[in-house]
Amino acid sequence: MSGFRATSGGRFDRARRVSFTFDGVAYLGHPGDTLASALMANGVSLVGRSFKYHRPRGVLAAGAEEPNALVTVDRGPGRITPNCRATEVELFEGLVARSQNRFPSLGFDLGAINSMLKPLFPAGFYYKTFMGPAINGKAKFWNRLFEPLIRRAAGLGAAPTEPDPDAYASLFAHCEVLVVGSGEAGLRAALSASENPAVRVILCEMDHDFGGWLLADPTGARFRDEAIATLRTRPNVRLLSRTQCFGLFLQGFVGLVERVTDHLADPAIDAPRERLWQVRAGRIVIATGAIERPLVFPDNDRPGVMLSSAAHILQGRYGVLPGRAIVVATATDAAYRTAFALADGGARIEAILDRRDHAGERVRAEAEARGIRVETGLTLLGTTGKKHVTGVSYAPMQNQDLRGPSQVIACDTLLVSGGFTPTLHLLSQARGSLRWDEPLSAFVPDKVPENINIAGLASGDFPPELRGAALGLLPGNDDKSALAFVDFQNDVTARDIRLATREGFRSIEHVKRYTTTGMATDQGKTSNINALSIAAESLSQSLPKTGHTTFRMPYVPVTFGTLAGAYRAELFDPIRRTPMHDLAEKRGAVFEDIGLWKRAHAFPRAGESVKAAVQRETRTVREHVGIFDASTLGKIEVTGRDAAAFLDRIYANPVANLAPGRCRYALMLNEAGFLIEDGIVARLSDQRFHITTTTGGVGKVLHLLEDYRQTEFIDLDCFLAPVTEHWAVIAVQGPKAREVIAPLIEGINVAADAMPHMTIREGRLTGVPCRLMRASFTGERGFEVNVPADFGFFAMEALLARAEGLGGGLYGLEAMHILRAEKGYIIIGQETDGTVTPHDLGLGWAMGKAPRDFIGKRGLARPDLLAKGRKQLVGLLPDDPAVVLEEGAQIILQHEPSTGIAAQGHVTSAYFSPNLGRGFALAMLKDGRNRMGEVVTIPMPGERVLARIVSPVFLDPEGRALHG
């Protein structure tokens, strides 16, 4: 308990009060407060427990760089946000916030025992200590025991488990100049850029108010207020507060996230929680300022230890003093200014402890005039206290040696200033580079992309009072058991970084990952330079040679909701339904996701299992007739004078000689000669083709065909139109297929001799225009009825009624798969995997005998594709007819294999066939066609199955059922 609200000062609404709770305790604050300022005004200094050791922690910083004061804000079910920086959470009436990483309570945390076990938690501890014995090559103790335990004990806040009920908006914006940061430099940049009314300017500011440092500085307030007033009058200026610039991308593309409602007690019901701005900016001004670094010395993390600049902001903006008895430890003159401001606000400055031998003339004189005790040329050796700092010990230094005994000053607050780091994450993201400035002891901009300007402190243009630095572990602190924290958020100490370099980690990127310094939500904003400095020192190399880690976006965490925007659920993963979907649903279909499509897997009847339904449907097609929704098939219409010549070059099959009214099963190869697609090419007329593709392949095929049409076969005159969704397709398959369609069809003679297998006709079905194809993917007599999509439902209803009258019925995708496999018909992506040729599948006949050129012809002639011993399509019959092999199972030739035997092939499709009365499979097997009749072994879970190699055509090898 030490902070309090001064009777004057600050820019907040002193007249009004808001109530909030922290860990269930009610407090009062003011509009304009942050959670951090309000807690400190209430004397609350213990706000969190540290990541690894569960050390008590207080507020260290004043903004996005805060590593300690991470809280969970609870806005109701599904609206729990963990890891909010209390320094950024705006106070509102009814705010509910909780501390994190403590059990059972913040004040009494059992996890703090980790602090006593600290020898067990060195850098990389989770790699070395807990692995335990491996069982069967698996680190079971780690995976099941240690990792879950450590994750529970060491961690940040917990994510909510409910779906996020909030809405997130997204919009695009364009501007000539985007200014990031509204401190003095940012305001000046926006003012000057927007003088020309033709220049659109966006000024974005993470904070809820514009002005940056000016908000804490009474002498800067007037400029700030006037600048904002001027910018507001300019219609070409857009001012965005609560808006973080989280990423700079190529060519002026910028990601901003605006917090719209999180700060409101009662947000409008239709307001988005956050808004993603995707901005394309002609020029970007980075005016992101600088962040102060803490000093690294033992026990530098107790509540009550705070960055000097943070205390200055706390006092200047919120009228809150962090304590009454303050010691300032510094390597800069800026901290003297903080001391003076706090003294003016009513605190007692016990001492200023200056790491340097000499402070700046002006601040030294003022300190003297104010009667403030100043000690110079010293080092800090530690702090006293438990849940709050009670004193600081220091000793005078000469060069690197202690010059005298250590002394202790009692205090309730220790402010530290180890120097300032320009905030250049965005420059780094935009592929700019940094260089180490030795006099400034900071990384400053080096190569800056031409569309970017760096303004103000971010440019490294520091006023003299901000110069000065105390890098790394302060001298005189070699006690190995002391915890001198570098990265507060990850509990990384100076000792951890030294240990990492001793263990051989030399690259700073490796040191970072091994120790976790600079990781997690704050990304090392306050810690990186100190970590670098310690690593460089212990590697005995210069800091610029050690380099710095890569700055990753986002600058501060961005919610998934913002990035996803409206694209959730069906807008993210849309569902495609065929025109007959409702009919299938009404008939009890069990659906299967195929790409985005919902396809009927099977139609189980009441009391019937899905498996039994599949078997029944498969039998029905062979014995009577089946009706199948094939609408998802890809369809492309190819027209034009040279349509035939074009397709003749595309397909491995000859197409030019296809007569109008005829269809052909056709294969598409890639340039390398591998099979990539199959389908039916139907010639409607001399210059019009209707081609089909696989369900998933149509987009790829259209893209490929357009490529050849536009860039290669430019001598040919033809056009491509995607018509997949234009036509609903109903397959009518089985011995009674003609009986089903005949009475419904008008204008087409469907007699066997008038419309043989692989023909297409145009006519009407129950009065609706139709393209009727005689084709079969079942091996039975079959028709594929194409009607305009709007009529699909009614056409299918009519066909189904006929079929049911003849003992037939619906069949689903799984029955279709069995039916085609019984006939050895392949499915692209099941039998093929991009390394399979038509010859491998026994489809060499499709390419015809006449010499002609087509895509993939030259590729097919490459030696590897002609070599003996390639995998070929075969059928497999397991010795035990009840066995259904696993798809993807490996095939070996030996019956008693020794370990290390190479697989000779794999199972591609396997089912139980009611028509064969047994399990059967298709497989790709090396030299398979020469191995007919041999018995192979298929290792399966828990057993080895023997199977005989047979022809992949299991039924009706002559194809009699197709015809007639």
Place this chain on the structure above:
Amino acid sequence: MLLIPCPYCGFPRPEIEFRHAGEAHLMRPEEPASDEAYAAFLYERENPKGIAAERWRHVHGCGRYFNALRDTVSDRILAVYKPGEVRPEVAS
């Protein structure tokens, strides 16, 4: 995100309107071609550090394929041109 002008539709446009379509100016070797030459045509690509000639399709626009020169270091599109046109000379 890249800005890409379409040689048919004009204006620099966001990358999401386009689809990348591989290296440009790949020439199928004259037949009879050796297996090595054909394998090179199939599988060997330049992947330069500097200016790369590549194909793009304005897939959510005019649907046309075109060629572009992109500096793979700065990721700037330096020139776009239609298929069949000569690759322009540009400095990176």
